Amino acid sequence: MSIIDQLCHLCYVLLTGRGARLCMSDCRGNPLWLPWEEVSLSGSGRITITILAVIGIILSTAFTGFSDTERMIRVGLSKGLTKASLSASDWRLYDGFNQEPVLCGKGEIVFQIVTAAAPEASTPAASDTDITVAGAMIKTVSSAGVCSRPGPFRLVPDGPSQVIAFAGKRYRGLAEVRSDGKGRLTVINVLPLEQYLYGVINCEMPASWNPEALKAQAVVARTYALKNVDKHRAESFDLCNDVHCQVYGGLDREHANGIRAVRETEREILTWDGQPIDSVFHASCGGYTEDAGNVWVGDIPYLKAAPCSTDEPELLHFPLNSLYREFFPIGPWLSDYPQALCRRSGTYRWHQVLTMPQAERVLKDKVPLLSGRSGTGKLMDIRVTGRSQAGRVTALDIVCSNGIYKVERDRIRSFLGGLKSTLFVIRTVYDKDGRALAFGFEGGGWGHGVGLCQTGADGLARVGWSYDRILKHYYRGVTLEKESETCPIFP
Ligand SMILES: [Zn+2]
Ligand SMILES: [Zn+2]
Secondary structure, eight states: OOHHHHHHHHHHHHHHSOSSEEEEEOTTSOEEEEEGGGGOOOTHHHHHHHHHHHHHHHHHHHHSOOOTTSOEEEEEEEEEESEEEEEEEEEEEEETTOSSOSEEEEEEEEEEEEOSSSSSSSSOOOSTTOOOOSSOEEEEEETTEEEEESOOEEEEEETTTOOEEETTEEESSEEEEEEOSSSOEEEEEEEEHHHHHHHHHHHHSOTTSOHHHHHHHHHHHHHHHHHTTTTTGGGTSSEESSTTSOOOOGGGGOOHHHHHHHHHTTTEEEEETTEEOOOOEESBOTTBOOOGGGTSSSOOTTOOOOBSSSSOGGGGTOTTSTTTTTTSOHHHHHHSOOOOTTTTSTTSEEEEEEEHHHHHHHHHTTOHHHHSSSOOOOEEEEEEEEEOTTSOEEEEEEEETTEEEEEETTHHHHHTTOOSOSOEEEEEEEOTTSOEEEEEEEEEOBSOOOSEEHHHHHHHHHTTOOHHHHHHHHSTTOEEEEHHHHOOSOO
C-alpha cells in the first residue's frame, strides 16, 4: 500500500471505525460493503472514495437509520460455480461501485461466467446494458433482460419479504456474485453480523435448550465470527457457511429462541487482553474439559482444563485429581457415570471396537511402517503412552513388527478412524500367545474437549447459572464486553 493509500485508509478508519471495508449506500439507502482492496484506486479515485465514504456514513446514518456501529459480515455460500441461480420476489441488480441499479426484476436471475475471449461471440448482445471489457465477464439472464459485465454483482431483494433464495435456502441481506479470477463464480451473502447469528445459533445448539445456554452459545458464535473474520480473505469473504467456520443455515434455520438469545446478548463478545478470544467449543467433554496445549500445539491462557460441574468438582471424584488419583483410576471412572453436567449427553460414555483386521485397514495408509514406504510390517499392538492431567490421551504408540510409530494429541482421533474423543482407555483382547486380536475403546465425550462444553453449559443453565457465569467457567479469566468498546476495527 502506498503512503497515499495508507493515509486514505487511516482517514477512513478514523471516520468509520472500520479498517478493511467501505460502506456506501445504494439508491434505496441499503448499505453496500466493499472490501478495502476493491477501492484502492489510483490518484483522484482514492480521494473520491474517501469523500464517498464520508457521504455514505452521513447518508446511511441520517437517512436510512443504518448505524455505522452495525457490523456487517460476508458469508461465502458457494464457490467454484460455473452457473448460479438466485431469486427474490422483487430485486435490484447493482454492478461494481455503481449506485444506480443496472437491472430491476422479479423472480429468478441466473449468473453465468463467460471468458473475456469469447463473451459475446456466440451470444449476441441482447440488450443495451451489455458491455465488453477485458478480463472475466459475468452474464446474467432474467425476465428483466440479459446483462453482461465484469461484476461483482450485488443482488438486493426488494418488496415486503426482503429475502433472497439460493440453492434451496433463503437468506436475509443481499447476495454478491463475483468472479474468483479462475473462471468460476463465488456467491456471498452480505448481512449484519447480528442477523447472521440468527442463522447460526440453532445450527450449533438445539433451540429447545435453556435460554441461558443459548445466550452463552450466541456470545461464543459472535466472538468466533470476529476472531476468524480473516479466514477467507483470499476468497473475498469473511467466513464460509459450514463446519470449517460455523454452520450457517440462513433464514430457514432461524428460531425465535435463538433470535432472542442473540438480541439479549447484542454485540457481546469474550475478550482476553482486549482481543476476541478463540471461543472453541465441543458437544460434550465427558466430565472434564482439556487444556488447549494438550489437544493442539501451543498453550492458550484462557483455554484450561475445568471440571464439567458446578463449583464443587470433588463431586465428580475425578481420578486424576490429586485427591482421588490413588483411589479412582481412569478406567473405572470412564466405565462409571459420574455426576458431570454433560452426563445426559448421548455421547457422555461411548464404546467402539476395532478388530485387528479393521485396525490394520484404518492404519495402513497412515503408518509408513505398514504401508510399504518404510517396509511392510504387521500391526502388533496399540498402546497409550501419554495422558493429560484432565484424562485425555496425549500420546499413542502404534506398535508394528518393524518399529513403533507415535501419534500425538487430537490427531489421534482421526488417526484411529474417527473416535469421538481422546478421553478413552483401550481394552485389548489378546489370544493365548499374547497376540492382540481386537481393541475396545471405552471413552467419554464428543469433540476435542477444549473450551465450552455445550451439554455442560445447558446443565449449568438448568441449575440456575447465568450465561456470563457459564462462559467464565469454561473460558478462564476472560472478559465479557460489548464488541465496539474493545475491537472497533478489523485488523
Ligand atoms: Zn471456513
Ligand atoms: Zn461436559
